[in-house]
Amino acid sequence: MSATLPPYHRTAVRPDWRDLPDDLRQAVTARLGATVVTARTATAGFTGGFAAVLETATGERIFVKAADLARQRHLADWYARELAVLDRLPAGLPVPRPHWALAAAGWYAVGLDALDGRTPRLPWEPAELTAVLDGYAEVAAALAAPPPALTGLGLPRLADLARTDILWWGEVAAGREPVPPLPPPARHRLPELVALESRLPGYAAAASGLVHGDLRVDNVLLDPAGRAWFCDWNWLCHGPAWFDLAGLLITGYAAGVDLDAVFATHPAAAGAPPDALDVTLAALAGYYLTAAGPPPVAGTSPGGQVAVPDPAGASPLLWAHRRFSGEQALGWLAARQGWR
Template sequence: MPYHATAQRPPWHTLPGAVRSALSTRLGAPVVAAETAGAGFTRGFAAVLRTADGGSAFVKAASRAEQPHLVDWYAREAAILSRLPAGLPAPRLRWTLYEADWYALCLEPVHGRLPRLPWDPAELADTLAGYADLAAALADPPDDLVALGLPRLADLARDDILWWDEVAAGREPAPPLPDPLRGRIADLAALESRLPGYAEATTGLTHGDLRADNVLIDATGTAWFCDWTWLCHGPAWFDLANLLITGYAAGLDADTLFAAHPTVADAPDDALDVTLAALSGYHLTAAASVPPTASTHLPAHQRWTGEQALGWLARRQGWT
């Protein structure tokens, strides 16, 4: 999956003049260059802006009239970033701006790149170590972050992630499946059904959308974790499994990497299988109904992710 080129974003010069002027004023100097972010699956503006005085910033922006959901997502991310514990490898919020019915948030730029895929083992090791520290810091989150009323993974699972039961009941069409797995829908539904109960018992927070394209590797090898819109109350091992799907696809020993990670210390024995069942059903069904506001690359990402998650689970279960 070419995650460096999945986004379909408006270029800087297409933003309304009033918005460009307001952003330049807030940045303190005219914008002389804009490097559009190639990763991601929304159609919102996102770019590193460079100014005439040598400064730089990462800015996201969206129109309330045309992309109200993105405005809500960006505002949520801004609120989260302003309350994250200090010292985490996450972009820091500088400011937000509302101008001409556009909302923008400005972040400290991370001078890095997406991880190499297939994963370089050293980069993956650094990413997993960074995520262990991140998860530890969020296991007992600060009160002002909790006060935002963040969603619970258990509720998100019941409302939007668990789809195999819908397929089993005939309320959702079955996605294309390999012959050996067509008779396993009931097993998949049974596995994914355990996720809400496992997630309900968690008091800490987890990123909620930890994928390779939400990680940046800087010149020192440090992994930075981006796109914080979906922070939620839930177990960190859920995000770990999501991240390691790309490791499994690369032929790495993802089972051992998962089992050895600190976030799995208190996880149920079947946590990985339960998560893979849930993620495979979510992505394979979602690939058939992508909203028009998303990148046209999103269905391919979801199909690929669902297939890899299901393949990993099938191997672990001995279904193939």
């Protein structure tokens, strides 16, 4: 699998605290009850919303996300959904807890626990990979029987999301989407890719639990004690935990680690259909590679990745991330299928 990885710890392009409207900063300060003395902008992530750990004169630390309601309404909606989900997740899980929400100066802001942590190092270090896998096993077990407080939110179903947003090889085969750049082992495998991805909705519909829905390396933090914490819960949906597990594993890479065994022996994969991993890899490969599109040419970032301006403020490394993740998924699938 490819090891050309966007640097997850410095992907984001965000406004700083001083860039926010005065009225918004005053509203947040009033909610905090003390002057903000330091603001550390989050450098990970791919959206252009404000995200920073604020520390007040009294020593309180809080993680604040904010979005412009006119230009970034989708982000504001995501933050509101995440706040509702975090408020209802079972107690004791390694997730940030919500504090408040407010609207001011045409912006929407939320305050969450400020986690003291960092994204895992890649290639995966064995101890960190174990910590993340153990942490997700805890989360998956807690969501296997959906708490009524969460299901009352009217959460989407992965089966429906797959049909409307994830499955793209069928569109490519029908000529409605261009064929993305493919490595040699997969160039003549479009029929197999279509057949594999088409099974995802049926498999997902049979699952009774809830899944994070966007489990990637950059949505995980490791605290100083080595415990994994899981962030960005705006895509919680009904679906199988093995989908989360596969999605997590393709957004990183591991030298000398048997990822097939990691997947097969993880509690989240218990009871999965025999081809669940192949089905997920095919679907996510198509999703990421078609979303990445052809290689952009607008410029190059200091890290060497292609940079493309986005009017909604998305990271210029988003396309590189999609391409990397799609290549990881397709490379893993090709190895498992014996494609040459």
